[in-house]
Amino acid sequence: MYKLIKKISDMEFGMDYYQRERQVILQLSEDITRIHKKADLMALLSLRIKSYFYYVHAIVTLIDETENVYRPFILDPTSSPLRDHPEYPTLIKTGFDLDEPFIQQVLAADGPVSFLLEEVISHPKSPSFLRVNYACGIKEILMTPLKSNGRTVAFLHVYADNKDSFTPAFRSLIKGIAPQISHAVSNVIRNELIVQKEENNKILLDASYDLSGVRNREDLAMAVRQSLKRLKALKGYVICTINDDRLTTSTYIYDNITMPENEDLSEMLDFQYLINDGLQDRVLASPIPIFINIDSEIDRGITANYICFWKSMGFRKMIGVALRNGNTDLGILWIGIDDINLTLLKGICLQISIAMANIMANDALVKKQEQQQLLLNFCDDIAGVRTKADLRVAIFNVFDKLLNTKLAMLNLLEDDGLTLRHYMWDESLFHHVKDSFEERLNARLDIHENYTVRVLNSNDAIILNVEEELKRDPGNPYAQLWKEVGFKYTYATALRVGNTDIGTLWVLSDAINREFIKGICSQISVACANIRANERILAYKRILETENELLKEQMKTIYNFEEIIGRGDAMQKVYGLMSMVAESNSTVLLTGETGTGKELIARAIHNASSRKNKVMVKVNCAALPANLIESELFGHEKGAFTGALEKRIGKFEMANNGTLFLDEIGEMPLDAQVKLLRVLQEKELERIGGTTTIKVNVRIIAATNRNLATEVAEGRFRSDLFYRLNVFPIHLPPLRDRRSDIALLAQFFLDRYSKNTGKNVKVLSARVIKELNGYSWPGNVRELEHVIERSVLMTTDSVIRDVYLPVKSDDAVNETNVSNRTLEQVERAHIIDTLKRCAGKLAGPGGAAEYLDVPSTTLHSKLKKLGIKKSDYFAE
Structure with a gap:
């Protein structure tokens, strides 16, 4: 210290003062010219100048005119007594106001100006660094404005811990070297800018290199993190991409290293955010990055859940860049x-944007190729579709490969061109809204329904936003159903082949790919048209096959119609009635006991009518279960009830323009009689499960072995149906009332079965004919036929000498036989005889149980006990 004071004294009071001052200034100026870095200038201030004068430490602050502040630029942390002060980290980053009085005095001075800290720190606008320096023992500050081109660009701060350090000689020295220090500061700034620019260029080049090699999102996420990491202080990032609707954004990539993996984050990543939320729209509208203070944005009313999530993660500030x-x-x-x-950030964001655009374009190309391949595969699948089941598999396969896209409903137009049939849907969509869905499913749908009209009248598909549809019409049941299912959009299009509408297709999705679904729908239209055509062909084929079977059946018995066996008066009366009614279209009711040949008479009437070129369709009303009679007569649609696996054409449709023979009409249940009556009166019907009315032109020939008038009186047959059927009744006499025809019929059957069995049986013996004429024939002609057939099979001669009749007709013989039998044998014979007269029917109206006056369960038990088999009483 003594030597330093001695030097100063010599400079101030020696004879060569000005010469030595000049030498010091020249030496310092020469040193300053070699300054290119902050460290060089700091060494000058902390070492070289200190070798001539005493002070504690010195710093340089730089003026920022854009913000009207001055900030620390060059510091001396080694000498500064502030380095351990808690406010030191804040002070070195703070910008101090240029408009406060303290610094204004410095700006107005031509050279160095000093202040005693105790005098200036009490001023309310004094900068905080004065107070902190004073607290650390500094007494006085010397401030020197550093100018460049006549404009102050920086300040030199020199601090002393006593009040006498800044002597005139020191002030003179500082004033002398101030221009060189100003120039040195400019050089340092210029050099730092050059170095910073080189570093920035390197960062941008490295970022460009990293981002140029990305091919997918994973590569992009890693490259973005590496690029942003070079900017220092990175806490995490998220990139949101604008969705195709241009209304929302979704998470594209994020920093999976710094971002925590938790349920909240997963939910955030899957969410879609509205762009117009007061924050995202501001960023997208700004040409520069925007700094976001999270607390301020929340206070301002921004309620987006992502900003609350950022706050929960501890973020206080974010930067958003479009x-x-x-x-x-x-x-x-x-x-x-x-x-x-920000300059670097903008440059990196430009590189990120290019990389994102390339990836999106590549993803779009790959997605388009995948969709094209998917369409090609779908076309291949559709080409092989022949049935509804095939189409269902093809449609569900293609929709399963589209995210969040499901088949809501496929409706097809009925033949009437007015109503639509629900043809196909995805049951998995509606399992949790079963009631409301089934209500819609059971509702009759026609082309005048509001949505259907819009779809069919549009040349293109329509896309409905479910929320908007509910706002427009809150009570709309379809929009309510779509909302309950949970999708955002409904895609609806008309299914057309050429210019012909064949139905409508409804698809639910969260993101509609219009062109892709349009391509699928065009293929579905063709497939549906092909399936319907194929179904019609199959239906016509079944009709033809049925007609063919019926024709074959007629061919087998055609010879019976050329000459019905019977010459007696009773049969001549029947022939007369047949000739009267055959040419008309009137309904005929054939009555008579079982086995009297009612079906033969029906066929003869048909073959003699104008409808003979069409088949006569037969329905045995007694042979069908009650729950199937309606389906048998009127047909049903596929899926109309459990077990309806395909569409069925009813007997009425098969007999259109022909004849329908309703055998055993008296056995028809009452509920089926009602529907039959309607068809007979209106000459139109609807299939079960169908909505289309079908016109029919059918002649009815009904047959029964019951007394329908008695059945009507006892409430088992509808009177209106009876009168509708009893237009032209023909009663067929039992065989016991036409004894003269027995021998003719027996010889006829003998010739038939001799030929069929290949035996040479020619005649019946006189004794056999006598036995046949003496038998009561409860089974009528059918029983006679079966007796002759059995006799032919049993004989070994050319003459039948014995016949095997169940019961002899001679009363005396009967009495003898009864006296020689056990009670069990008599009971067995009586039950068999009754069953024959009832045509084998056990229970119900007209059944054997009714005639025997026993419960049907009792009759079943007796059949089992007595060993009575079906072959004993019912001839097939």
Whole structure:
């Protein structure tokens, strides 16, 4: 210290003062010219000048005119007594106001100006660094404005811990070297800018290199993190991309290293955010990055859940940057960071935007190729479709490969061109809204329904936003159903082949790919048309096959119609009635006991009518279960009831323009009689499960072995149906009332079965004919036929000498036989005889149980006990 004071004294009071001052200034100026870095200038201030004068430490602050502040630029942390003060980290980053009185005095001075800290720190606008220096023992500050081109660009601060350090000689020295220090500061700034520019260029080049090699999202996420990491202080980032609807954004990539993996984050990543939320729209509208203070935004009313999530993660500030490729907004980059080089950030974001655009374009190309391949595969699947089941598999396969896209409903137009049939749907969509869905499913749908009209009248598909549809019409049941299912959009299009509408297709989705679904729908239209054509062909084929079987059956018995066996008066009366009614279209009711030949008479009437070129369709009403009679007569649609696996054409449709023979009409249940009556009166019907009315032109010939008048009186047959059928009744006499025809019929059957069995049996013996004439024939002609057939099979001669009759007709013989039998044998014979007279029917009206006056269960028990088999009483 003594030597330093001695030097100063010599400079101030020696004879060569000015010469030595000049030498010091020249030496310092020469040193200053070699300054290119902050460290060089700091060494000058902390070492060289200190070798001539005493002070504690010195710093340089730089003026920022854009913010009208001055900030620390060059510091001396080694000498500064402030380095351990808690406010030191804040002070070195703070910008101090240029308008406060303290610094205004410095700006107005031509050279160095000093202040005693105790005098200036009490001023309310004094900068805080004065107070902190005073607290650390500094007494006086010397401030020197550093100018360049006549404009102050920086300040030199020199601090002393006593009040006498800044002597005139020191002030003179500082004033002398101030221009050189100003120039040195400019050089340092210039050099730092050059170095910073080189570093920035390197960062941008490295970022460009990293981003140029990305091919997918995973590569992009890693490259973005590496690029942003070079900007320092990175806490995490998220890139949101704008969705195809241009209304929402979704998470594209994020920093999976710094972001925590938890349920909240997973939910955030899957969410779609509205762009117009007061924050995202601001970022997208801004040409520069926007700094976001999270607390301020929440206080301002921003309620987006992602900003609350950021706050919960501890972020206080975020930067949002719009990512653009040309004039197209791609998305937003959100960065959790306190400070950043905006120029670098903009450059990196430009590279990110280009990389994103390339990936999106590549993804779009790959997606388009996948969709094209999917369409090609679907076309291949559709080409092989022949049935509804095949079509269902093809449609569900293609929709399963589309995310969040499901078949809601496929409706087909009926033949009437007015109503639509629900043809196909995805049951998995509606399992949790079963009631409301089934209500819609059971509702009659026609082309005048509001949505159907819009779809069929549009040349293109329509896309409905479910929320908007509910706002427009809150009570709309279809929109309510779509909302309950949980999808955002409904895609509806008309299914057309050429210019012909064949139905409508409804698809539910969260993201509609219009062109792709349009391609699928065009293929579905063709497939549906082909399936319907194939179904019609199969239906016609079944009709033809049925007609063919009926024709074959007629061919087998055609010879019976050329000459019905019977010459007696009773049969001549029947022939007369047949000739009267055959040419007309009147309904005929054939009555008579079982086995009297009612079906033969029906066929003869048909073959003699104008309808003979059409088949006569037969329905045995007694042979069908009650629950199947309606389906048998009127047909049913596929799926009309459990077990209806395909569409069935009813007997009425098969007999259209022909004859329908309703055998055993008296056995028809009452509920079926009602529907039969309607068809007979209106000459139209609807299939079960169908909505289309079908016109029919059918002649009815009914037959029964019951007394329908008695059945009507006892409430088992509808009177209106009886009168509708009893237009032209023909009663067929039992064989016991036409004894003269027995021998003729027996010889006829003998010739038939001799030929069929290949035996040479020619005649019946006189004794056999006598036995036949003496038998009561409860089974009528059918029983006679079966007796002759059995006799032919049993004989070994050319003459039948014995016949095997169940009961002899001679009363005396009967009495003898009864006296020689056990009670069990008599009971067995009586039950068999009754069953024959009832045509084998056990229970119900007209059944054997009714005639025997026993419960049907008792009759079944007796059949089992007595060993009575079906072959004993019923001839097939």
